[in-house]
Amino acid sequence: MESKNAEEIKGIVREQYGVIAESQGRSCCGNKKAGFSYREVQEEYSQLPGYQVEADLGVGCGLPTQLAQIHHGDWVLDLGCGAGNDVFIARHLVGDQGRVIGVDMTFQMIEKANANNKKFGYSNVEFILGEIESLPLPSTYVDIVISNCVLNLVPNKKQAFKEIFRVLKLGGHFCVSDIVLEQDLPLNARSEMALYAGCISGAIQRSLYLSYLQEAGFVGIQVPKKRKVTIPQEILLKYFNTQELEAWNQNNGVYSITVIGAKP
Template sequence: MSEPWPTDQIRDNVRARYAASATRIATRIAARQSEAATATAPSSCCGPATDAATEPAGSSCSTSCCGPAATEESFGAQLYDPTEAQGAPATAVEASLGCGVPTAVADLKPGETVLDLGSGAGADVLISARRVAPGGRVYGLDMTPEMLQLARANAETAGVDNVEFLQGYLEQIPLPDASVDVVISNCVINLAADKPVVLREAARVLRPGGRFAVSDVIADPNLDPSVRSDPDAWSGCVAGALTRTDFETALAEAGFVDIDINETHRVHDHAASAIVRATRAET
């Protein structure tokens, strides 16, 4: 699938949207702390003393709250069962903008090294950190400084010492070859400018036999071209999504085997969230 805009334009648009989300999340956390002390009215998902209906179109206070053409149940913290969120503080889980729970299917084990592509506020990193301890380590990779700041604050709250948050692009993962056991991601690969490169990078950093377990949006083959060319729909996790066939092909070409894609719920009239699993070939 050819992308409708240059890579830098895609990155800038996505970064701006999620920087704004991170800023709103941080504001909401601060407002909640203030409310606890002053007993004022609670803030909404779109910031203190506001309502989603008053937000400008496309402002995306949170994908779960204001995302385009999606129900409130399609994205975010409500997808996490409380037992699946153990290890992450509430502020990290509540800040989730994902479309699934990749840690529920990654089968993480103590001692493993995990990489979360597009780690956002850090919920899946911190959940993983608990599961790979003792002896394991988790890296979170994100390109948005505001999200990284949230993630590091959440890690400090969680009191974990086996995580590291890195700034960078999914197409240029700043880790050595064959350095991780598991790659996870939560609704971020669809946002990347070049998905085949992202998947080749994921295969590069995985050890032979390493596992790929992500939640992502899968587009129907009949997704309207007008949606594909809408920058807000791209940063809203729909326009840039691969079809099932394209995802399977890109994974195979990157060196993955045992590819399995299972739809979990609809997020758009012509797109669904899915769990995507695969294994890096042994050779």
């Protein structure tokens, strides 16, 4: 992966999520090669009001809508919306007066999301094909930005955070669930594309992630939820020798976090 540039990485991510969209999540994240499954990182969704089983491809890592303080009438943007899992939950919260927009760079995801929306008939839900690093939306446009297990996949995270800042209205806020590290992955794991598309090896250190958010201009940055993600030992053994594995297990370094912050 080191030798791959951002566009090549995104091409691979797009391809893998295209397969996931077409197989309704049954391909288990397109990272079978790494032997890693999203079951290790996802959280139970089905109890949330607005949940639509057709939109749930089992590829999230948190419940950003739970802590996003979404109210009736809000305009909400979901980054890397997939088939619309969080979008339809947000739609339930904003009601008829609000608006929910989902952006994703994978054509098959947007196709699936639009097919889902056609079934539910929401006129205030829109799915747009586009990239987070250059959002096809005006500045100061939405009240709330949410995202679920996506920003780790974006090679240029600083640019992604800048874009979130740009599209939020003054006083608007974000609530993002994502994967971060608190320990370095070994080099050979970092260069494994299957682990990248599986949301692990594209993740950065939590402290760096939070500093990028601060640099983008956000205030009130907090991590109200943090959960350890357990990667099966047989997967880790592909990348660590037994001594390294022991050290890793003592400080286990992969977490699903939910981060919140606001545009002043």
